[in-house]
Amino acid sequence: MRGAGFRPRPSLPILPRVLIPFRKMHGLGNDFVVVDGRHGALPLSPARIAAIADRHRGIGCDQFITLEPAAAGADVFMRIHNPDGSEAGACGNATRCVASLLMAETGRDAVTVRTVSGELPGERLPGGRIRVDMGHPRFGWEDVPLAEAMDTAHLPLALGPVADPAACSMGNPHATFFVDDLDALDWRALGPQLEQHPLFPDRANIGFAQVVAPDHLRVAIWERGAGPTLACGSGACATLVNAHRRGLAIRRARVELPGGVLELEWRLDGAVLMTGPVATAFLGQIDPDSFPA
Known part of the structure; x- marks a missing residue:
């Protein structure tokens, strides 16, 4: 029974969850979760990315792609994470996917994607295929890298x-x-x-x-x-x-x-040029609080 002096406890406000829009894309079945972080940092730690990339308990992808602001000379910075949460230096199919997004966004047929490994120009070809310049291969043992000096054309392996x-x-x-x-x-x-x-x-x-x-x-x-x-x-x-x-x-x-x-x-x-198709599978939203940080 409530006494005469009972005062109901004020209810706490329910804070809205921060949902992160994403796009699921692929190049020849090599699939990616692509999120846009150009307007502010996203709560995405390597552990959380790995959980989202899990094909049974998350969304599932071969690589997790975050778009970030780029300094002059490029249209976007593309950060690449493997499904174990580790960061990768390059991904050709993801570059084509991101280039196609930027072309649709800007109305241009040529864009430049920057990664930790350098700048990758992309262009749209007739028929909708995307070609990207993947840059110059490097052959020094320290560039690969290898554990010791050797001829990279023939590894003793x-x-x-x-x-x-x-x-x-x-x-x-x-x-x-x-x-x-x-x-x-x-x-x-x-x-x-x-x-x-x-x-x-x-x-x-x-x-x-x-x-x-x-x-x-x-x-x-x-x-x-x-x-x-x-x-x-x-x-x-x-x-x-x-x-x-x-x-x-x-x-x-x-x-x-x-x-x-x-x-x-x-x-x-x-330079190595790579040409192929890209596709969007679906759009969705990520609730980051549903995955471990």
């Missing part, structure tokens, strides 16, 4: 049926093994062991490539921090570059990945 990869950096570390029959290779079992090999102090993206013809390569890639994906743009670039270094491919080729085909050209000036 072998595991089971694969051996003698070539390595380069496309803004992130790549090693490419060339095999006779990609379909006969259990590359998913080899990938995690090779990613973590002591030769790669920062880990590495591991490609397994079959040369179908000098202008046609097939490749499956175990992505650093992500595992097997349907496509890896920087990995496709590294595949063409390493194949040409070995005399196995010409400078312009179709690179066939599990999710589809990218058109690659390693120009004589050193």
Whole structure:
């Protein structure tokens, strides 16, 4: 029973949750959660990003992309996180997706995306495909990086049926093994062991490539921090570059990945051009408080 002096406790105001709009995009099935942080910092720690990227308990993605303000010379800064929350230096398919968003936003057919690895110009081609300049590959052992000095065209590395990869950096570390029959290779079992090999102090993206013809390569890639994906743009670039270094491919080729085909050209000036489609799967909102910080 309430006494005569009872005073109801004032109710606390219910504060509105801060929801973060996102766009789910993909390039050949290589999928991304893209959020816009250009107007203020977002409450997204590496642990929270990893939880959101989880395909069973979160939204699910191969990489988590945050758009941030860029200084003069670029239209946006693109920050890339792997699904384990670690930060990546490059992602070709995500670059094409972000370039397409900026083109739709600005009405222009050419934009520049800045990443921690440098500036990547992009343009829209007839038919809606997007081409980006992925920059110049680097071949110094310290650029990949490797644990010690060696010839990056032939690494002294072998595991089971694969051996003698070539390595380069496309803004992130790549090693490419060339095999006779990609379909006969259990590359998913080899990938995690090779990613973590002591030769790669920062880990590495591991490609397994079959040369179908000098202008046609097939490749499956175990992505650093992500595992097997349907496509890896920087990995496709590294595949063409390493194949040409070995005399196995010409400078312009179709690179066939599990999710589809990218058109690659390693120009004589050193730049690697990558062309392919982009798509938006759906739009949504993230409640950051639903995921651990």
